[in-house]
Amino acid sequence: MNEKIKIHIDGKECWTTNGTSIIDAAKENGIFxxxxxxxxxxKPAGSCRICNVQVNGRNMTACSTPAVDGMHIESNIPELEEMRKAIIEIMFVAGNHFCPACEKSGNCELQALGYRYQMMVPRFPYEFPEKGVNADSKYxxxxxNRCIMCKRCVRGVMKDGKHVFAFNSRGGENLHIELDTELASQLTEAEALAAMDICPVGAILKKERGYYQPIGERKYDKEPIGSEIENK
Amino acid sequence: MSKPVVATTSLAGCFGCHMSLLDIDERILELIELVEFNKSPIDDIKTFTKHCDIGLIEGGCCNSENIHVLKDFRKNCTILVSLGECAIMGGLPALRNGIPVEECIREAYLDGPTVGLNKEQILPNDDELPMILDKVYPCHEIVKIDYYLPGCAPRADLIWNALIALVTGDELKLPYEVVKFD
Structure with missing residues (x-):
């Protein structure tokens, strides 16, 4: 099982173990x-589609596709980079991403990708959705309105073996992620903080935690997202 | 050759972007050597006296006057630049976009905790006052905008680099630290 395999990402020879996802194999080899x-x-969900790479000319999500010996993967090519930028822009207009007024600003992964791709303005019209907020639980x-439906919270925030977050339905226009208020109220402060950290945007915030880091010292103020992998 | 002409305005903004323009510090002396300012709060010229090359727009459109001024800028400027988050996406004023206008006005003039005595329950309703729009619009949803400089406020270096690039025709330098959305 732990057999070493060789793959190529953007022409670079990379080594990883059998069964590793493409995204993790890339990370091991200094490719973001x-x-x-x-x-x-x-467990990967493949829901945001930003990690799409080309394997033998076919688009595959790098998070949910295991690397196979001899695979030739293209990631940093104009076609994919342009598509990733478009997805980021869609996420910016589909939600209410008021960066100047968001407590996650500076530590937000969506924003950080906006910086990395130098998004000056989204090409799509703003939707300004009204999906509501839930501030009823303790922390x-x-x-x-800021949720990008990545399902990280659905998959990763548990309390006593139960999911704290879940989709309200299987689809349709009103599809959104709901918070189980009662269950969420049982979360400890540390668990609530972990829930905030699992959210790539500012949809889950820990109460009484706003703006605790000064501008200039936040995660993505000085270095682009991914540089920690590329400069390793 | 005469100097390029720059006009600026603040629509539904807080003047923070103009403050950031002043944050170029002593480079402002260099700037006035390079360009001439026309209609702008910086020199207090109220109406266009000539066609301008560059128009810097701060703030989005929240009322009929903003639309009027923005269209006037489009007519009188060759290049329009959306300066800052409010011009680009509505910014903080657009936080009201999910709330009906009537509710906003009631909160501001009747029910809000900071409202003083308003015994007659007066709501502003004078012909002289611009009409509030149903929501706050980004500038590029009203007129064509040529360039965008994000930030709240856009970093002084971003504004400086962009103006210099526009005036000289050199490539715009965009170091990582200058493109920020907050």
């Missing part, structure tokens, strides 16, 4: 493949 829904230690403030 952007993603918003992938988070270490949680968590849940703003559905």
């Amino acid at each position: 493949i952007p993603s918003l829904c992938h988070v270490d230690g949680i 968590i403030y849940h703003d559905r």
